[in-house]
Amino acid sequence: MIRVWTDNRERINTAIDDFAGRIFNGLGKFFVDCGKACIFFAQSVVLIFKGPFRWDEIIRHMEFIGNRSVLIIAMTSVFTGMALSYQIFLGFVKVNATNLVGPTVGMGILRELGPVLTGLMVAARAGGAMAARLGTMRVSEQIDALEVMGIDSKQYLVAPRILAAVITVPMLCAIFDFMAMMGSHFLTITVLRQDEAIFWDKISLWLNPGDVYQGLFKAAVFGVCFATICSNRGFNASGGAKGVGEATNQGVVNSMVLIIVLNFFLTNFIRFFYVAMGWR
Numbered sequence: 001m002i003r004v005w006t007d008n009r010e011r012i013n014t015a016i017d018d019f020a021g022r023i024f025n026g027l028g029k030f031f032v033d034c035g036k037a038c039i040f041f042a043q044s045v046v047l048i049f050k051g052p053f054r055w056d057e058i059i060r061h062m063e064f065i066g067n068r069s070v071l072i073i074a075m076t077s078v079f080t081g082m083a084l085s086y087q088i089f090l091g092f093v094k095v096n097a098t099n100l101v102g103p104t105v106g107m108g109i110l111r112e113l114g115p116v117l118t119g120l121m122v123a124a125r126a127g128g129a130m131a132a133r134l135g136t137m138r139v140s141e142q143i144d145a146l147e148v149m150g151i152d153s154k155q156y157l158v159a160p161r162i163l164a165a166v167i168t169v170p171m172l173c174a175i176f177d178f179m180a181m182m183g184s185h186f187l188t189i190t191v192l193r194q195d196e197a198i199f200w201d202k203i204s205l206w207l208n209p210g211d212v213y214q215g216l217f218k219a220a221v222f223g224v225c226f227a228t229i230c231s232n233r234g235f236n237a238s239g240g241a242k243g244v245g246e247a248t249n250q251g252v253v254n255s256m257v258l259i260i261v262l263n264f265f266l267t268n269f270i271r272f273f274y275v276a277m278g279w280r
Contacts, residue, residue: 033254040235041162041228047155048163057160065126065223066168070175076121077176080113081105081183089192098192102199103206105184110177110211112263118173119222119259122165124252127230130161131251134234135244143235158235162227169223170216177215214270218263225262226255 085105092098134157137143146153181203189196233251237243 030254033250034258037229037232040158040232041224044154044158044162044228044231047152047159050155054156054160057156058164061161061164062168064129065122065164066171069122069125069168069172072121072125073118073172073176074179076117077114077179078183080117081109081180082187084108084113084180085184085187086192089188098194099198099202101188101194102184103202106181106203106207107211109180109184110207110215112215112267114177114180115173115215115218115222116259116263118169118176118219119226120256122169122172122223123226123230123255123259126165127226127255128248128252130227131230131234131237131248132244134158134231135237135247136234138235138237139240139244154235158231161231162224165223165227166220167223170219173215173219174212177212210274217270218266221262221266222259225258229255229258 085101088104089098089101092101092104134143137157143153143157146156185196185199188194188199230248230251233247233254234244237247239246
């Protein structure tokens with residue numbers, strides 16, 4: 001073993017250096033991209049409050065992000081609620097605490113799984129389409145044509161998308177929460193034969209509106225996150241069809257990773273805020 005290391009020391013050291021370099025370069029590129037996305041977001045948000053207000057574009061994007069995502073959100077939420085309920089039931093039955101399945105599922109759905117899974121699903125469906133459409137417009141010089149005509153391309157193309165995402169993603173999260181609890185109710189009451197009155201009584205005892213508000217606030221932040229990152233990637237795409245594909249892939253991946261990372265920090269921030277306000 002020592003002899004092999006000695007004979008190949010230079011090659012092994014080079015491989016280790018290349019591996020470490022790729023990791024640090026990837027992290028550096030990720031943070032640089034996040035910084036560019038923040039600048040892009042700041043520039044676009046200012047344009048939301050600047051006329052002319054393009055209500056038709058906002059409504060069109062709300063329909064695209066919201067209405068066309070309802071079915072996939074409903075299907076995902078129902079089976080998520082049932083799967084989570086069954087796993088929690090299997091754990092609680094060992095300690096004779098099956099009456100707490102309902103509130104435990106509700107807390108997990110309302111606070112964490114609802115906003116996170118909603119953000120991930122919408123980012124994958126609508127965010128990818130945003131990046132691809134804007135990327136296609138960029139490489140085909142349609143965005144350049146808008147700017148030549150004196151139209152602010154960010155106000156016309158980006159600002160309505162961000163505003164539509166902020167409005168619709170919390171609505172989709174509310175649908176997710178409701179359907180997930182219906183799935184949990186079906187499995188717990190109909191399949192596992194638990195008491196329905198106890199199920200809802202424990203939920204009303206343990207949960208409060210603050211849990212709902214927490215999830216909806218997270219969903220709004222996640223909507224801003226994926227809309228900004230995917231729009232930024234598509235808006236600045238280059239290199240023809242290959243560049244559009246890369247921009248779409250990077251936009252979806254980066255937004256999904258950032259949603260998961262942001263969820264951790266948002267959870268701690270909200271809990272700190274609740275404690276500071278004396279709400280809990």
